[in-house]
Amino acid sequence: MIKMLVVDDKLELRTLLKLAFQNRDDYVITEAEDGEEALTSIARHHPDIVLLDVMMPGPIDGLGVLDAIRSNAEYAGMKVFMLSARGQDRDRADAMAKGADAYFVKPFSIIKLVNTIDQTFNLAS
Amino acid sequence: MQELARGTVKRQLASWSILCISLLATLYASLYVKTGIEEIANKQLIAACDQATLKVQDRLNIYAMILRGGGALFSATNSVSREAWRNYVRTLHADQNVPGVQGIGFAQVIPHRLAAHIARIRAEGFPDYTVRPTGERTLYTSIIYLEPFRDRNLRAFGFDMFSETVRRTAMERARDSGEAALSGKVKLVQENGKEVQAGTLMYFPVYRNDAPLATLEQRREALVGWVYSPFRMNDLMTGTLSDLSGDESKSIDLHIYDGLEQSQNNLLFDSNPSGRPRSVASFYQRRVIQFDQNTQWLLKFEKIDGISKLDYTHAWATLFAGLVISGLMFGLMRSIVNTRSNAARIAEGLTDKIGELSQRLSLATDSAKIGVWDYHVKENKLLWDNSMYALYGVSPDLFNGAYEAWQQGLHPDDRERGDREITQALNGVHAFDTEFRVVWPTGEVRYLKASATVLRNAEGEAVRMIGVNYDITERKLDEIALKERTEQLTAIFSLSPDGFVSFDEAGRVKYVSPAFSSMTGLWEDKIKGIDESRFTAKLASLCVSSQTFHGLDGLDFQVATEPSEKPRRELIELMVPKGRVLEVGLRSSNTSSISYMLYFRDVSYETEVDRMKSEFLSTAAHELRTPMASIFGFTELLLTQSFDEDNRRDLLTTMYQQSELMIKIINELLDLVRIEQRRGTDFVFRTLNLAKVVDEVIAGFKLAADRAPPVVTPPASACPISGDHTKLLQAITNLISNAYKYSPAGGEVSIKYLRVLSGKTRMFGVEISDQGIGMTAAQSARVFERFYRADPSGHIPGTGLGMSIVKEIIEIHGGRVVIESIFGTGTTVTILLPELASDQTLSLDSPAT
Known part of the structure; x- marks a missing residue:
């Protein structure tokens, strides 16, 4: 079971990602709307993967969240x-320099994203 | 030159002539002196000759007298005894008193009784006596007495002199004349063969005492004998020549001839029988002694080489002195001539040199178009050379050579000044060195440069003024052009928004343009003259560290001759004012006064625009990518996965809304760009009532179901403005829409009108207030940024362009947008638009839609 956190301020995008994984039993998806919420969620759930929007309102944007993850050994x-x-x-x-594993530019192919995540965890879709 | 040479030759000839003349004079004087000396000598000689002649004559006369005395003795006594004769002669002392007398004798005529005579004499004690020569003759004579009766004279005793022709002639002449007679040259019987001298004899007749002697016959009849005297010529002459004084006597030859014929036969006496060469005599005198009627002696005096014996000291002295004087005179003359000639040569050289110089000068002045003038002040005469006429564009015959004529040639504006400067130069106030314009008769204006020297007399009065003119028109025009150009450049530099700093060859700041100073705050008085490194440091200290000035080394030189190459430019950013970015370029120059120039262009605006553009583009792209991501993703899902009907509808609805947002973003972007680009040129301005426009918006506004329409407080009167109806509708719609959007929790949206004075402009205001989320000050400041949204969460839909559009539209109308917002309380947006003046509001209430 792969724990996945989706962080984006746009409802449409979170919906899109949830829908992309709606038929998969091997993923558990959690959502967050901004950076602070994302960090709270990460601390609670220790997700295996975080899908992180870069530009978000609030004091911590995507890169800030990335920094926090990479600077915390717990999240190795x-x-x-x-x-x-x-x-x-x-x-x-x-x-990438801050330690991101992949970088997707919107609009991106949701199929390709799913495939890439599957490959990362050696799962078949 | 030739003339001069001739002059020199003349003078040299003169000196030589003087030498010749003085030499000739010397010679003449010397000769004159010599001749004088010779004449004196001659006269002396002549006198001596006369003296000698007289002496001879006197001596002969004395002899004659002696003989006459002897005759008188016989006359006095009838018979003169041998004894008486001896006494007589002895008494005479003739041998002492009268030199040369061989003896004084008596020759008796023996008439027809020769034997008796011989006998009588023999009886006297002379047994050997005879009459010689023997022989038969008609008349016998005999020397019976001869005293002194001794020696040679003994040989004459008894000699019949009448027998010999020469003697007889003289004896007959004496007998016939009754006077003494002299014989010709004879050889005396006394001669013994030694020292034979020429001899002569003098006879004086002795007649009978009482016999009549009147006729020749009576005298011949009465003749008794002759008293006679034989002379040996040499002895006779002894002493006569002693008066030819001293040396002279020795140098003078005297020949005495019997008769006037000069022949050896007649030669009675030769003072120099040893025979000097018979050359031409330098001195020659003849004297004739007439003794009796038939006897003449020729005395010939000759001087052979006596000249050398003359004292020519005076002549020589004269000659010597003359020569010395001549020499001195010649020397003097030569010296004068040489001095003159040297002086002349120097003068000639100078003349040549001056000529050459003047030629060169005139060549130079001609070719350089330098005119030379000479102003004679008192005479008011102005002399011009040919170049001057050319400079003033007049022909020589049109110029009358007066000062006023010159003045007339000047440009009217320069006349007074020219005159003043001439006057000042003449008064010695300052030198004449000026420039003025001349106007040619053709109307052409030329610039001349003039300078002059004033010549003054002893009293310091200006007498002449000599000067030059030359054409400086080209230079002057260049100067004027340069000045204009410089002024232009200065104007350009000072007006140019670009700043310039130029450096001289030494690398020091030479010029700072005002624009540079106002850009940087570095004013000319602070940085002019400082060197490059100090300038760099000063400028760098004003820059932010990330974009500082690194000095000139970092810049590429742009050579003025290669303008095509775009040089690398650096950007520097100043700390104050913030965000001012300058582009720095470098240009080198070929001129010596400016070696390179920095130029600064304020590119703050361009930089900002660039930054804004790229930000706008990336923001716009971002804003478009977000809805696109949903649409793209949902489409992909729909294509790859199967959804139930509800889900599918949701997906498509989302896709539709996102597409709508995209369209809106694109439309508003285009609106904004168009408004910006056209700056209102597509706006149609009409007179509008602002309140009516607001009412229109409210009437057309689609309210959400749960929202109340805005509460409008109508204005006191109409609000006439000039505006584009459509654009104003759009702007006000955006504002009312925002008021509802940003008050999602509800609350009243109110609209009020106001009038304000903004500066001198009266404005109408529309105030739209909500009671919504409000904004922080930071948010308020960014309201007009494109794509900026106070609520980025996406809960409040929008493009982030609305307020930008409002702002652009209102500003094009000459108005302003003012935002007051309190976070969490609400926002009030006021738009202000200029009022139309009352006379422009006539059609206000007419239908304006």
């Missing part, structure tokens, strides 16, 4: 996939 091995409307190389490089 936690997968972090960045989902961002910012598609420039610099944004991507920044995120």
Whole structure:
């Protein structure tokens, strides 16, 4: 069972991700609307993977959450996939440098995202 | 030059002539002196000759007198005894008193009784006596007395002199004339063969005492004998020449000839028988002694080489002195001539040099178009050379050479000044060195440069003024062009928004343009003259550390001749004012006064616009990507997965809404861009009543089911403005829409009108208030940012462009948008639009839609 946290301020996107995994029994999905909520959720659930939006309102944005995860040894091995409307190389490089495992630019192929997550955990869809 | 040479030759000839003349004069004087000396000598000689001649004559006369005395003795006594004769002669002391007399004798005529005579004499004690020569003759004579009766004279005793022709002639002449007669040259019987001298004899007739002697016959009849005297010529002459004084006597030859014929036969006496060479005599005198009627002696005096014996000291002295004087005169003359000639040569050289210089000068002045003038102040005469006429564009015949004529050639604006400067130069106030314009008769204006020297007399009065003019029109025009250009450049530099800093060759700040100073706050007085490194440090200290000024080394030089190459430019950012970004470029120059120039362009705006553009683009992309992500993702899911009808409807609804949002974003973006780009050019301005426009919006506004319409407080009167109806509708719609959107919990939306004075402009205001979430100050500040949304959660739909559009529209109307917001309490947005003046409101109430 893979524990997955979806963090995005947009309801449509959270809905999209939940729907993409609606038929999968091997994933358990939790949602968060902003950075603070995400960190609370991570601390409680210790997700295996976090799908993290970069631009979010509130004091902690996506990169802030990433930093927090990577700076905490408890969360070692936690997968972090960045989902961002910012598609420039610099944004991507920044995120990867901070320890992101993947970087998806919106709009992205939801099928491809699911496949990538499956491969990460050696699961078949 | 030739003339001069001729002059020199003349003068040299003169000196030589003087030498010749003085030499000739010397010679003449010397000769004159010599001649004088010779004449004196000659006269002396002549006198001596006369003296000698007289002496000879006197001596002969004395002899004659002696003989006459002897004759008188015979006349006095009838018979003169041998004894008486001896006494007579002895008394005479003739041998002492009268030199040369061989003896004084008596020759008796023996008439027809020769034997008796011989006998009588023999009886006297002379047994050997005979009359010689023997022989038969008509008349016999015999020397019976001859005293002194001794020696040679003994040989004459008894000699019949009448027998010999020469003697007889003289004896006959004496007998016939009754006077003494002299014989020709004879050889005296006394001669013994030694020292034979020429001899002569003098006879004086002795007649019978009482015999008549009147006729020749009577005298011949009465003749008794002759008193006679034989002379040995040499002895006779002894002493006569002693008066030819001293040395002279020795150098003078005297020949005495019997008769006037000069022949050896007649030669009675030769003072120099040893025979000097018979050359031409330098001195020659003849004297004739007439003794009796038939006897003449020729005395010939000759001087052979006596000249050398003359004292020519005076002549030589004269010659010597003359030569010395001549030499001195010649020397003096030569010296004068040489001095003159040297002076002349120097003068000639100078003249040549001056000529050459003047030629060169005129060549130079001609080719350089330098005119030379010479102003004679008192005469008011102005002399011009040819170049001057060319400079003033007049022909020589049109210029009358007066000061006023020059003045007339000047440009009217320069005349007074030119005159003043001439006057000042003449008064010695300052030198004449000026520039003025001349106007040619053709109307052409030329610029001339002029300078002059004033010549003054001893009293310091200005007499002449000599100067030059030359054309500086080209230079002047260049200067004017340069000045204009400089002024232009200065204007450009000071007006240019770009700043410039130029450096001289030494790398010091030479020029700072006002724009640079206002950009940076570095004013000219603070940085002019400082070197490059100090300038760099000063400028760098004003920059933020991330974009500081690194100095000129970091900049590429742009060579002025290669303008095509775009140089690398650096951007520096100043700390104050914040965000001011300057682009720095460098240009090098080929001129010596400016070696390179930095230029600064304020690119703050461009930089900001660039930044805003890229931010806007990335924001816009982001804003579009978000709805696109939903649409894309849902579409993919729908295509790959199966959903029940409800889920499918939800998905499609979401997709529809997201698409709608995208369309709205795109529309509003386009609106914004269009408004910005056109700056209102597509706006149609009409006179509108602002309150009516608001009412229109409210009437058309689709309210949510749970919301009450806005509470409007109508204005006191109409609000006439000039505006684009459609755009104002859009703006006010956006504002009312926002008021409802950002008060999701409900609450009243109210609209009020107000009038304010903004500066000098009266404005109408519409105030739209909500009681919504409000905004923090930070949020309020970003309201007009594109895509900025006070609620980013997505719960309140929107594009983030609405307020930007409102702002653009209102500002194009000349109005303002004011936002007052309190977080959590609500927001009030006021738009202010300029009032129309009353005369512009006539059509206010007419239908305006």
